[in-house]
Amino acid sequence: MSTPRTAPQQQSLTERRKAATQLDIASAAAELFAERGPEATTAEDIALRAGIALRTFYRYFRNKEDAVSPLLSTGGARWRELLAAQAAELPGADIEEALVRAARTSLTPVGAAGVAAMDSVRGLLRAAAADPALRAVWYRVNQESEEQLPPVLRSLSGLGGLTELELKMVSAGATDAIRLALEEWAATDEPADGPKGPAALAEQCLRRLLAWTARN
Template sequence: MRRRRLSLVSTLTERRKAATQLDIAHAAAELFVERGPDGTTTEEIARRAGVALRTFYRYFRSKQDAVGPLLAGGADRWRALLAATEPGTSAPEALERAIAQALSVPDEQAADGLRRTRGLLRAAEHDPALRAVWYRVNQESEDKLVPVVAEIAGTDADPLEVRLAAAAATDAIRIALEAWATTDADVEGPDSPAALAVRCLRELMGGMRLVGLGKGAA
């Protein structure tokens, strides 16, 4: 009983930490879009998030680092969608479906999330530290994606092809979002992030042999 109680307390503590980190990330993103990273201080981010400055530095090393949880959240969501692929689906098809679904806008909250990302990517054009956070998030996402793709492709899949597919899928999303951020295109339609990412994926995977037998294939 005591062990279970300690586990529950630990879980609640981790949830509170994650919620605080996300509050800070939202505050940082809002200020970066409004004023740019150069026009924003860590004190202002902490104040808008409703936390003490020491709390800010407990979780983040710099103001640019603070938006990491927001950028990583999208990657976590699309990997989860990919992991839920139905058995029998080929790897390329699974990647395309997951990307299209992850970048879709079923509601205004999803649309706002994409617009916020656009604002951050525009701000990153003039801020090397913010760009570094963006690239780091993408690299971490690619690394986490490899075992997910491997499971879908099956045990007979070439490990190199699996790595290439993970890199292609990650870059497809990154390039699509970066290209979209330079325009005023809508969150839906032929020039939306979802449409651009699917196009990028098809181009990048065009020469790959990774077909797979589907999730759980032997």
């Protein structure tokens, strides 16, 4: 018996629904952490705000801090997608300009919804500064992003002669440059779409990192 041709599409729809549910839970957790703080927020609170059963919450996440990981990982995923698109559309794209262009695009909020999303990230990073469990989630998200970056960077010009270790070093440096830019911005009240927002800070960090790398 042949497999129905619609099976891959059905699976894709299932995955999209799963991702949407995870993001809804993450948004609810971020709202509550901003309102009450992580310590005063329970998994039950998050499930109630998201409109799901507690067992559904634990089907997706191990604990309340882990619930925000989809929200925190969105920017990194978008950055890698933009880098991959540049590599595919512009073979041999300059590494520095590709990294900066992708970072600026992924960190520049579009419309009111984009600004609100960035403000949610700011609230989470502020909470993470004082909450070890939440900070561990943030570091894990960045580590996972870093580990997915080398194959994307390999296709950009200027990196063809690097060893695997050197490529991992570039990936770590670029990922941390953006992480530090976001943390620096989160500690301020600068608007997400302003001249001192995360996009501008990320460009500054990346250009300084790559200039230092080129000299050494």
